[in-house]
Amino acid sequence: MKEQQIINAYEIAKERYAKLGIDTDAVMETLQSVPMSMHCWQADDVTGFESQGSLTGGIQATGNYPGKARNIEELRADILKAASYVPGKHRLNLHEIYGEFGGQFVDRDQVEVKHFEGWMQWSKENDMKLDFNSTSFSHPKSGNLSLSNPDKAIRDFWIEHTKRCRAIAEEMGKRQGDPCIMNLWVHDGSKDITVNRMKYRALLKDSLDQIFAQKYDHMKDCIESKVFGIGLESYTVGSNDFYIGYGVQNQKLITLDTGHFHPTESVADKVSSLLLYVPELMLHVSRPVRWDSDHVTIMNDDTLDLCKEIVRCNALNRVHIGLDYFDASINRIGAYVIGMRATQKCLLQALLEPLNTLRDYEETDRGFQRLALLEECKSLPWGAVWDMFCLKNNVPVGEEYIAEVEKYEAEVTSKRN
Numbered sequence: 001m002k003e004q005q006i007i008n009a010y011e012i013a014k015e016r017y018a019k020l021g022i023d024t025d026a027v028m029e030t031l032q033s034v035p036m037s038m039h040c041w042q043a044d045d046v047t048g049f050e051s052q053g054s055l056t057g058g059i060q061a062t063g064n065y066p067g068k069a070r071n072i073e074e075l076r077a078d079i080l081k082a083a084s085y086v087p088g089k090h091r092l093n094l095h096e097i098y099g100e101f102g103g104q105f106v107d108r109d110q111v112e113v114k115h116f117e118g119w120m121q122w123s124k125e126n127d128m129k130l131d132f133n134s135t136s137f138s139h140p141k142s143g144n145l146s147l148s149n150p151d152k153a154i155r156d157f158w159i160e161h162t163k164r165c166r167a168i169a170e171e172m173g174k175r176q177g178d179p180c181i182m183n184l185w186v187h188d189g190s191k192d193i194t195v196n197r198m199k200y201r202a203l204l205k206d207s208l209d210q211i212f213a214q215k216y217d218h219m220k221d222c223i224e225s226k227v228f229g230i231g232l233e234s235y236t237v238g239s240n241d242f243y244i245g246y247g248v249q250n251q252k253l254i255t256l257d258t259g260h261f262h263p264t265e266s267v268a269d270k271v272s273s274l275l276l277y278v279p280e281l282m283l284h285v286s287r288p289v290r291w292d293s294d295h296v297t298i299m300n301d302d303t304l305d306l307c308k309e310i311v312r313c314n315a316l317n318r319v320h321i322g323l324d325y326f327d328a329s330i331n332r333i334g335a336y337v338i339g340m341r342a343t344q345k346c347l348l349q350a351l352l353e354p355l356n357t358l359r360d361y362e363e364t365d366r367g368f369q370r371l372a373l374l375e376e377c378k379s380l381p382w383g384a385v386w387d388m389f390c391l392k393n394n395v396p397v398g399e400e401y402i403a404e405v406e407k408y409e410a411e412v413t414s415k416r417n
């Protein structure tokens with residue numbers, strides 16, 4: 001698209017939105033200030049660099065598209081390439097298994113800050129702040145239970161791992177001058193009926209108490225629930241109720257993964273309730289197709305509703321937006337770009353909503369007018385604002401990134417085997 005065409009279309013959109021009391025320049029500025037935490041695990045199907053074991057813990061990356069990143073250099077290159085097609089400045093969300101272990105097997109209860117020195121350096125060089133995750137899956141001691149395991153040796157192993165991950169996150173936060181958000185998700189559960197639900201939950205609670213006993217100033221803990229995992233269908237120790245209770249009692253951040261609830265449940269509706277009781281939220285924006293399938297995020301009603309709720313709650317400063325999907329069936333760099341841009345498009349539409357007018361209609365009981373304006377908003381020229389935002393950020397406008405991703409595939413990823 002020609003630059004002048006984008007500018008012309010933007011000017012028309014700007015005028016149209018101004019009639020509704022919306023300042024599109026100010027909206028673009030706000031969008032510019034919202035970082036997303038880009039998950040490192042889309043580039044290599046959640047493999048990491050620890051060992052060549054298979055992916056366990058009730059999650060699965062399906063597909064065998066050629067070109068997955070095979071080492072840290074390739075992963076970093078792919079992440080930077082994908083990020084270069086997304087407007088704005090973003091963060092990188094690392095899992096512990098992506099440490100630099102120098103060709104040695106470093107067990108999870110031995111991991112140290114030094115294994116992430118390279119990432120911290122990289123983060124500084126590329127101006128991409130880090131978030132972090134402990135990793136309970138894909139390990140010989142993962143089994144069905146980690147932090148809730150009645151076997152003391154196994155539970156202690158995972159407690160030590162998670163404590164060390166918090167220390168690493170603290171160091172990341174300190175060095176980058178901005179808190180590192182550390183997510184804790186464990187797969188713990190049971191394939192079949194358990195008659196000991198309370199026992200495992202009590203063990204998980206005790207493990208968390210031990211892990212969080214150490215207070216830090218440069219990292220924030222968030223805890224992620226789930227309905228079920230593959231092979232662990234009957235019971236999940238860290239359920240939604242469990243973590244909400246724990247989070248409220250201990251003022252921890254709650255992670256809402258959009259794939260981790262019953263399919264008809266609205267994740268967007270959880271934002272306002274939780275923000276009344278916990279300090280902040282972390283999001284794992286995903287696309288569950290019938291189950292927690294981790295399809296690439298798109299601009300669908302679920303993502304739009306979620307972003308609108310963040311804006312309507314005036315909570316952009318209390319909700320951290322991360323992505324969490326891993327599709328191995330399509331170009332992985334393209335998958336990053338689609339999901340990240342889709343999330344930003346949803347945020348943009350949320351920011352462009354004429355909220356004052358809508359709220360005025362609601363307060364004066366004008367239900368028809370509220371519904372009519374909500375409907376009309378759907379066809380307002382937000383796309384012209386999006387194109388302008390991309391142009392201003394010097395990233396491909398519209399579908400132009402398809403050819404760019406294809407070029408990188410032809411020159412780089414297709415040469416991997």
Ligand SMILES: C[C@H](O)[C@H](O)[C@@H](O)C(=O)CO
Nearest residue numbers: 041059133185257284324
């Ligand atoms: C790899 C991630 O930690 C993982 O996807 C987790 O966040 C999750 O959502 C598990 O279903």
Ligand SMILES: [Mn+2]
Nearest residue numbers: 224257284324
């Ligand atoms: Mn998740």
